[in-house]
Structures are given as structure tokens and as C-alpha cells.
Amino acid sequence: MEIEESKTGIYCLYRKTEKLVDRLQKLVNQLTNKHPEFNQLPAWIREIPENDYFFFIWQPLIDQLGHILLNNTLVAINTGRTDLPQIQQLTQTLLQDLFKKYTCHQYGKERSYIGEADKTRRICRYCGKSEPATIFKNTAHAIPEALNNKHIVCREECDSCNEWLGNNVEQHLINYLAFWRTLYQIPGKEGQKKYTGKDFEMDPAGKIHVRVDSPLDDPAPTFPITFSLTAVDKFSPQNIYKAFCKMVVCVLPKQYLSRCQPAIDWIMGRREITQLPPVWHKQVKRSALQSPELLVYVKKEKDRALPGIIGEFSYAQLKFVFILPLCETDEMAFLSPDEFEIFWKTFKHLGKMENWQHQDFSSVEKKTIGFMLTIEDPNRVL
Template sequence: METHKTTFHFKSLVASEGFKLESTNKRNNDLFTAEFLEIFSNKDEEDKATGTISNPLSYDVNIKNKVFDFIDRNSSKFPSLNGLTSFFNKLEEGNLYVIIFNIELTAELSLYLSSHLKAWENDEDVNKLVKEDMDLFGTTFENYRTRIAGDFRKAVGNPIRKQRVCRFCNESMPKVTFKKKAHAISEALGNKNIVLYDECDKCNERFGKTIEGDIITYLELFRTIYGIKGKGGKKKIKGKNFEASKGEGNQIEIKFFSLDDRPKVGDDYNIKLEFDKKVTHQNIYKTLTKFFISVIDDSELPNFEDSINWINGKINAKELPLVGEAINYDTFVHHPRLLYFLRKSDDTNLPYAVCQFFYTCKMFLFVVPFSSKDSVELNRKIDWKHTFKSLSHLDKYKGWGFYNHSNNTPRTFTISLNTDIKTEE
């Protein structure tokens, strides 16, 4: 029986959200769509707002209340509607947004719409702003197909359980089961938006026990500082020499177990936070790659068979490409976001798959290793200067440091914080 799909994306400068409606009954699908879009249409106009991309809509409390009423009446059948509650709660008077209906929201389209929204809200020249933003991404869009994962609620893979094939072990039912909800990006990092149908329970449990814990520990301080709600809610960190938790407002409370570790009033002090969990750096790289494998279209999977073998421990890697890391508050996100780029040409001097992973103010830049589309040498080393020229948008991010995550031995994990301790007046 044919499944009818309808997608909606809501985009503003302060929030983004989306949901997908799937039904075997086309008439029910059409009635739902018509009723939902009626909320946003102008009744004085003959042509209802049922186009592919709406005109800019201004935040309105009455529309918000109608949306919430619609959600109350329909969320039991379509739980993904609940994401719109968060979207409208983030909007304020004067904020504009657009509705993207039945169109894939690619990175190019998202950037194009953001440029328009900025121009409309700030009364700027639309064409000028669009040109500036598109020029910034010039070589990026020229050399790479660009996609975003994590901003919107989405389920990747086959929704029919009996037909699923696990992306990581290539097994299907009844040999493996698919009963648990597999998050494409670790739920412990705050991902509530994107899930993967095609990950079996056995692989899901194995990755949770082996590789994913390392990146969770690596990013644990960011999770606590910014109050990111992961699996089980907000987390308190307890290390070897400290305990940290989110205090009132923007305050962070750090308690030291020894007076020798505490900062002294009036001094510039380098605080060392020693974690009680060791970190295996290659597992961090493996997990980042697993996030990528979990969100791509299944037609791309044959290009990454050895990448999956490496994640599974079937390939021993002693030398991997360096991974970029940076702090950037302009790209701050409340939900993990993966921006990935797939090379358009056969130019093997460029890596086939490059990814940016955003977590709060932290950014990672990495190549997906062991792609069949890349040379053997590129799986060990990468000329990041050459790659930056082919991904021109990377120039806007400053402060990159490139680190070796090849080590496969658990190591003690310590974070150093430079602070200026002052008394309260």
C-alpha cells in the first residue's frame, strides 16, 4: 500500500523545527494538511498559503494559540507535532518565520532563507545580503553537496520494522531486533530530534558501552555549563578532584575536594579539572563518524563500508587525519547539529566526505575516513589548507586547532580552565 508523505519545516532566525506526516490514506493526509495550513492563511486573500514556501509570517499570539490547540487535538496521532511548541515558545514579537512545505530543506536553501529573514527583520537590502552570504559559501556549494542534520525532527531509514537492515552489522530480523529507539546522535548529548530506524538493538547497546561514552565525557563540561538536557535530564559532573553543576541563572558551581585545588582570591588561576573516566581519543573520532553514517541517505552507504568496518573495530587504524576543534559563540546551538559535505566531482585531492559537528559553542571539523571514494593516503593525512579553499565558508570560523585523535589507548582526561577570581563587592 502506498504511503503518502508530507513535510513541514518552520524556520526563523531564532529557531527551526520540522515534522513529517506519513499516511496510507491520501484523503486524510490532504485534510490534515489543509486544516493545518489554514491556521496561517490570510482569510482576506483568495489564494491560501498552501505554496511550497510561504511568504514571511510575523509572530502572532493568536496564531500561536491556534497552533497549540491544533497540537492538542492531533499530537496523539502525530507526536512529532509537539516540536512546534518549542519553536513558537522561542519566538517573540517582531520575529519573522517561513513555512517550507514538501521541499527538502538543504543547506543552500536554509542559508538563502536566513539571508531573507535577516534582511526583512533589519530592513536591509535583500539582494545584497543574499549575495554576501552566497559568496561566502561560493566554493563550498561549487565543490560539495551540503546537508544538515539535527535541526529538525526526523527519522532516518526504513519505518517498517520487518524490512529493516542494520547499517552497522548488515543483519535483519529475526537474527536481530529493532525494538529500541536508536538516536542518530547520542541522546546523552541532548539529541531529541533525529533517530535512526536502521540500527539494531545489539549494535545500539554495543556502541553505547564501547565508543560513545568517550565523546560524552569529552563534552561533559559543555553539557553541564549550558544545561543541556540529555538522557535522564541535566547532569552533574563528579570527577577525581571536583564536582560541577549548573547553578542559578548562568552560574556554574564548582566544588573542589581539596583546598590545594581551589583558586585563591585575587589570583589568575589555572584550574585543573581531573575526570574520573578515561578517554580513548580514537573512539571520539569513531563516534563522530558514526553520527555521519547514521544520518546519510542509504544510497551513500556503499561508499563507506570500510568506515563502518573501522567503527566496528574490524580495521586497525594507527594514523588518522587530524580533527579540527574550535569555540565559536556565533554558532551556538541548543541541539547537536551535523553539517556534512559530499564531494560533487571525482577530484580525489579533496576528501569525499567532510563534516562539521556543532555542540553548544564547540565545533568539530573532520573527514570521514576510509571512504572508497578517497585515496589510501587521504585516509591518513589531509591537506586542510587545500580543503579550506574548497570549503570557503570555513574562513568565517576562527581559532581552529587541529588535534590527533588516532590514539586507541584510554588516557586520563583533564580540562584546564584559566580564571580570574575576584571577591564580590
């Protein structure tokens, strides 16, 4: 066993072996009456691959950057990577300043139930009502279930707001992402779905069938052949932005909720915004995520040049970064390049990724997505 002590906490590095699990099980059996909270520990350790290393953190005193550095260490030990010093250096360069200014909350990888467990003490985050003025009978998913979120649940979204938000806000985001859902064969609420456009259909396996008079009927078609395809489902860009922010409000730790009240009023249609900050988005070169992930950054300092709350939403190969508007700790609206440049420089780990586009999602007009489909000559020599 190796024991190390850091400036902020104590942690041990172990190697998972059957002998270790047996010893741990005996210890847990002895402690079970006084400390039943340890009962699940052997089962958790058993899930670690045999002979892999893991850290046991004795005190929850290691900060967020410390956790990431420990995780890098584990990956390097378990995979035999030899460039750990360089990885740690890069991690510190990219994240050190950010974690001084922001706390990061991550959702998507583990099951999360957010908010008050006791229904009689719940206050809905969107309408402010409690029982009996409203009810909390249904399961409210923080990220729509139609995007394959099964396990991030907000307990403080009442049935009435859940229904209204689903129909008026979240459906716009689902329509916007439905093409990607089918293309990457990500399940919807009831399994995999086909995607139907005006002039094409994509089956649940991601195969596209075009319904047009095909130039391929020509005995000698000229390649490449390009089709312009149109979706059927409509969405309003501003409601997509509202859906992003609704997810943030769902998962936000309770102590920050008061900062979001103006944004909650806007999401629920109680106030209007004509101009929103841009949304940064990009396609990430990696295998598509099968379930969505959400990161929420909450500002620690009263730095007027930085937004109070920022969301980072990942779905399939898409990543969206957005500012929660009207945050009560903000003194700026972050509408001009000067205003959002400082924020973007603080998020160096995002800035390091290339090919970001920023787009204005302020419009309330309903739109559809258009696609270009290009067919190359099947006989072309590559």
C-alpha cells in the same frame, strides 16, 4: 501578494495575517478529501508570528544555495535589516563553490527518522543483518541521547549494534563532552547532571566546588590562584573520532552508504586505522546550543583532491569538523597539510571563522581531561 520567479523554481512571498490563515483553512477544507497532505498547513502557518513574512515554495526545485538566499531575504524583511545585498554577496562568495562540489544534509533542528520504516525490511547499517537474525525493538538515537538529542532517530541500527556502539564508542564522546554538558546546563538522558572530577565537582547549576587544601584559607592569599583539576571519566581519542563517524553513518542518505563500508568496518572494530586525518575544532562565540546539530557534506564530483564525506558536529559552544576516513570515493588519506589544505579552502564559510585548532585523534590510549581553574582577586578593580 508578490510573485517572483527564479531560474530554478517558483516561490511566493506572503505575510502571515489572520485573514490569510482563514482563507487557507477554507481552501484546505475544500481539498481535504483529494489532498489530505495539506491538512497540517494552516497549523504550520499559525506558528509564524503575526505579520511576519514567509515564502511558499511551489516546487522543490530551488537548490541549497537558493534556500539560504531566500532565508537571508526573509530574515532581512522580518527584522528590517538594510544590508541584504551585502549579506547575499557574502553568502554567494562563501558557499557558491561549496554547493557545486557538495550536497549538505542538516540534522538537529527538526525531528528526523532516518531509514526504512517497515521493521521487516530493515538492514542494520553496522552489522548488515535483518530480522530475524537481529531485532529493531529499541529506539536508536543517531546522536547520543545523553547529549540531549531527542529527535534524530536511526531506524537502521539494530538493538545489538545500538548496545555495542553505546558502550564501546559513544560513551567516549559523552565522557569527553560531559564537562561542557554540566557547564552549560544541557540535559543528559535523565535531566541535568552534576560533573564529578578527581578533585572537584560541578553541580547541575554549573557551580564548581574544589576539593583541595585551599590557598584561600591563607588570611592574605596571593591572587590569581590557579588550581589544576583532573577529570575522572576516561576516553580514547580514536573512539571519539569513531563516535563522530558513527553519527554520520546513522544519518547518511541510503544511496551513499556503500561508500562508507570500510569506515563502518573500522567503527565496529572489524578493521584498524593507525593514522586518522586531523579533527578541526573550535569554540564558537555564541550562546551554547541546547541540543546538538550535525551537518554532513557529501561530494558530488569526482574531485580527487577533496574528501568524499565530511561531518560538522556542534555541541554547546564547540564545533568539530572531521573527514570520514576510508571513503571509497577518496584517493587520498588526507593526512598531510598539503592534502587537507585544498579541502579547507573549499569550505570557505568555515575557514572564515578564526581560532580553529586541528588535533590528532588517532590514539587508542585512554586519557582524561585536565582543567586549569583561575581565581582572580575579588577586590581587583577592573
